Amino acid sequence: MRDSPEDAARLRVIEKLKAxxxxxxxxxxxxxxxxxxxxxxxxxxxxR
Structure with a gap:
């Protein structure tokens, strides 16, 4: 769900992987x- 704590966590993980x-x-x-x-x-x- 957009704007949920789970979505925010998912976006943080994606950004960390991309970085x-x-x-x-x-x-x-x-x-x-x-x-x-x-x-x-x-x-x-x-x-790594």
Whole structure:
């Protein structure tokens, strides 16, 4: 629900992930698994 505490928390998490270098919207689960198998996940430049 918009403007709920849960929505505010969701938006904070998204902003933190984007600040660390993760794409948003994220790739599909299948794409992430493929990227992981080829050593391309997490994305280059992601701050851990």
């Amino acid at each position: 660390r270098g993760y794409p948003f919207p994220p790739p599909s689960r299948a794409e992430i698994l493929t990227l992981d198998k080829t050593g391309k996940w997490p994305p280059p430049g992601v701050k």
